[in-house]
Amino acid sequence: MTLSVGESAMIILVISAVTFGLRAAPFLLFSRSGRIPKVIVYLGNVLPPAVMGMLIIYCLKNIRLVQNPYGIPELIAVTAVIGLHLWRRNNLLSIIGGTAVYMFLVQFVFV
Amino acid sequence: MKNAIKAAFPYTIPVMLGYLSIGIAFGLLFENAGYNFIWAFCISLLVYAGAMQFIAVSFFSGGLGLIQIAVMTLVVNFRHIFYGLSFLERFGKMGFKKWYMAFALTDETYSLLCGIKPPENVDDKKFLLCVALLNQSYWIAGSVIGALAGSMITFNTQGMDFAMTALFLVIFLDQWKAYRTHIPALTGLVCSIAVLAAVGPANMVIPSMVLIVISLMLMRKAVNPMLEEEREEGGEK
Numbered sequence: 001m002t003l004s005v006g007e008s009a010m011i012i013l014v015i016s017a018v019t020f021g022l023r024a025a026p027f028l029l030f031s032r033s034g035r036i037p038k039v040i041v042y043l044g045n046v047l048p049p050a051v052m053g054m055l056i057i058y059c060l061k062n063i064r065l066v067q068n069p070y071g072i073p074e075l076i077a078v079t080a081v082i083g084l085h086l087w088r089r090n091n092l093l094s095i096i097g098g099t100a101v102y103m104f105l106v107q108f109v110f111v
Numbered sequence: 112m113k114n115a116i117k118a119a120f121p122y123t124i125p126v127m128l129g130y131l132s133i134g135i136a137f138g139l140l141f142e143n144a145g146y147n148f149i150w151a152f153c154i155s156l157l158v159y160a161g162a163m164q165f166i167a168v169s170f171f172s173g174g175l176g177l178i179q180i181a182v183m184t185l186v187v188n189f190r191h192i193f194y195g196l197s198f199l200e201r202f203g204k205m206g207f208k209k210w211y212m213a214f215a216l217t218d219e220t221y222s223l224l225c226g227i228k229p230p231e232n233v234d235d236k237k238f239l240l241c242v243a244l245l246n247q248s249y250w251i252a253g254s255v256i257g258a259l260a261g262s263m264i265t266f267n268t269q270g271m272d273f274a275m276t277a278l279f280l281v282i283f284l285d286q287w288k289a290y291r292t293h294i295p296a297l298t299g300l301v302c303s304i305a306v307l308a309a310v311g312p313a314n315m316v317i318p319s320m321v322l323i324v325i326s327l328m329l330m331r332k333a334v335n336p337m338l339e340e341e342r343e344e345g346g347e348k
Contacts, residue, residue: 040192
C-alpha cells in the first residue's frame with residue numbers, strides 16, 4: 001500500500017458516492033420517464049465507446065516509445081487480445097490469453 | 112422469500128459465472144496492489160462496478176486527486192444514469208429498498224432484469240431484490256476469493272495488470288461491432304493520444320475527458336443522425 005488507510009478509504013467512498021449518484025439520479029430527477037434532455041441522451045449514446053478508447057490509452061500511457069523495449073511487449077499483447085477476440089469472441093479467453101502473453105513477454109523475453 | 116430465491120437463482124447463473132471470474136481477476140490485482148481481502152470485500156460492497164473497480168486499482172498507487180477520481184468515475188459510469196429509467200415504476204413500489212435496487216444496477220443486473228419476470232406465485236418485489244442481492248454476492252465472493260488466492264499463492268505477478276487493458280480492449284471491440292458509426296470510439300482514441308502527447312501521462316485524464324466531450328458536442332449534428340439510423344434499424348429486427 002502506498003497510500004494510508006484513510007486516503008484509501010476516501011478513494012473508495014468517492015467512487016461509491018459518484019457511482020450511486022448516477023444510478024439513483026433517474027429516481028430523483030425523472031419521476032415520469034420520457035422527459036430526458038436530448039443532450040443527455042446523446043452523450044449517453046456516444047460516451048461509452050469514447051470512454052473505452054480513452055481508458056485503453058490511459059492503461060498504456062506509461063509506454064516509452066523511444067526507450068528499450070519500445071512498447072513492443074504491449075503491441076504484441078494488444079494484438080493477441082484483438083486476434084483472440086475476433087477469432088472466438090469469448091471475453092474470458094481474450095483477457096486471460098492476452099494477459100498470459102504479456103506476462104510471459106515482460107518476465108522472460110524483454111527482461 | 113425462499114420461493115423468491117428459488118425462482119431468482121436460475122436466472123442469475125450466467126451472471127454468477129461472469130462475476131466470479133472477473134471478480135477473482137479483480138481480487139488478484141487489488142491484492143497485488145497491496146490491498147487484502149477485507150479491502151476487496153469493502154470496495155465490492157460499496158462501489159460494485161466492474162470496469163470502474165479495475166481502473167480504481169490504478170488510483171491506489173497514488174498521484175490522482177479526489178476530484179480527478181470523481182470526474183473519471185462520473186464519465187466512466189455515465190451510462191448508468193439511464194438504467195433506472197426502465198425501472199421507475201417497478202422499483203418505485205419497493206419503498207426504501209428501491210435505493211438498494213438503484214445502487215445495484217450494474218450493466219449485468221440491468222440487462223438481466225430487463226428481460227425477466229417472476230413466475231406467477233412469486234412476488235415481483237421480492238424477486239427483483241433476490242436477483243440484485245444474488246448478483247452482488249457473486250461479485251463480492253469473486254473479489255474476496257481472488258484477493259485470498261493472491262495472498263496465498265506466490266508467483267511472479269509482473270505484467271498481470273495488463274488484464275485491465277485487455278478488459279477494456281474487449282469491451283471496446285464489442286462496442287465497435289455494436290455501433291454503426293465509429294466516430295465516438297475514434298474520437299476517444301484520438302483525443303486521448305493528443306492529450307497524452309501534449310501534457311504527458313501524469314495529468315491526462317481530465318483534459319482528455321474535456322476534449323472528448325467538447326469534440327462530441329461539436330460533432331453532435333453530424334453524429335446524431337447516424338445513431339438514430341442505427342436505432343431505427345434495430346427496431347425493425
